[in-house]
Amino acid sequence: MDSKRDLLAIDDFTPEELRSIIQWGIAAKQDDGLFDEFMPLHGMTIGSIYEKPSTRTRVSFEVGIDKLGGNPLTLLKGDIQLGKSESIEDTAAVLSRYLGAITYRCFAHSDVELLANGSSVPVINALSDLHHPCQAAADMMTILENFDDVSEVKVAWVGDGNNVLHDLMLGAAALGMKMYYAVPKGFEPNEDVVNRARILANDSGGEIKLTHDPIEAVKDANVIYTDVFISMGEEHMKDKMKAFDNFQVNEELVAHADHDYIFMHCLPAHRGEEVTDGVIDSSNSVVFDQAENRMWAQMSVMTFLIHPVAWEAFSELH
Numbered sequence: 001m002d003s004k005r006d007l008l009a010i011d012d013f014t015p016e017e018l019r020s021i022i023q024w025g026i027a028a029k030q031d032d033g034l035f036d037e038f039m040p041l042h043g044m045t046i047g048s049i050y051e052k053p054s055t056r057t058r059v060s061f062e063v064g065i066d067k068l069g070g071n072p073l074t075l076l077k078g079d080i081q082l083g084k085s086e087s088i089e090d091t092a093a094v095l096s097r098y099l100g101a102i103t104y105r106c107f108a109h110s111d112v113e114l115l116a117n118g119s120s121v122p123v124i125n126a127l128s129d130l131h132h133p134c135q136a137a138a139d140m141m142t143i144l145e146n147f148d149d150v151s152e153v154k155v156a157w158v159g160d161g162n163n164v165l166h167d168l169m170l171g172a173a174a175l176g177m178k179m180y181y182a183v184p185k186g187f188e189p190n191e192d193v194v195n196r197a198r199i200l201a202n203d204s205g206g207e208i209k210l211t212h213d214p215i216e217a218v219k220d221a222n223v224i225y226t227d228v229f230i231s232m233g234e235e236h237m238k239d240k241m242k243a244f245d246n247f248q249v250n251e252e253l254v255a256h257a258d259h260d261y262i263f264m265h266c267l268p269a270h271r272g273e274e275v276t277d278g279v280i281d282s283s284n285s286v287v288f289d290q291a292e293n294r295m296w297a298q299m300s301v302m303t304f305l306i307h308p309v310a311w312e313a314f315s316e317l318h
């Protein structure tokens, strides 16, 4: 049997795989009726473990698994033995005997690595403190839906150097986009992730650029992206907010972007903090398309990892 593959960070896929996985998601979205007959996860249960709250990830996985003919099983950390009387590795080995794949939302990225190491079935990172690859897959899909030639696209991140930026940067670099990220001094993204993104950008013709000036990032940008300044698990770090005084995405800032720019946010948004109502509710905003695309992109990711033959067959038909 081929060794199983996991998705812990978006660069676990090659750039070619990422592009095809996204195209598959776009094709699936356009042909929803197909899922009455195409059921690659039939007879399988996919488990999802949550250590943190979730609306989009949980619902999009549950509904997506159901569309693919599988059974979703959501496991809240408080209800299972994990981390109390059982190690992550033992949990992984046990769950592998029942499930077709495991998704895991955790605090420390090393925990999802441990789960993947102990599991004989694919593990999908449903958000850790370091990576959010499912978000990036949906984000790349949303950008591809909006722009024919992504090599001409400039993506501007304004905000914290966090998990969502990490995978956005890796995905954008893999697909050859120009990525400017504006973060306050002291809130830069993880250095190893930036280096990986730079290598991908070198190969794809993309660009990765750090600035501390939101206007420089946003100037003529086609995509403006922000996220909360305080992520889950950082609730005790309220002081952090002071550093983000000039990093709100508001009407004044977006005036520097290309006229047809799109506004993106992984959600949930803290309106009035990182973004104003005027921007997130404007006709440039695609935040609810992004949320929907979580489901289609994850359906592609799950089929690719769990049933690659079915994934390929679907690809050939579309």
Ligand code: CP
Residues within 6 Å of the ligand: 053, 054, 055, 056, 057, 058, 127, 135, 266, 267, 268
């Ligand atoms: N964007 C995202 O992951 O949302 P949830 O926290 O609601 O899953």
Ligand code: NVA
Residues within 6 Å of the ligand: 127, 162, 163, 164, 227, 228, 230, 231, 232, 233, 266, 267, 268
């Ligand atoms: N950066 C945020 C993303 C939430 C989807 C967090 O980790 O809380």
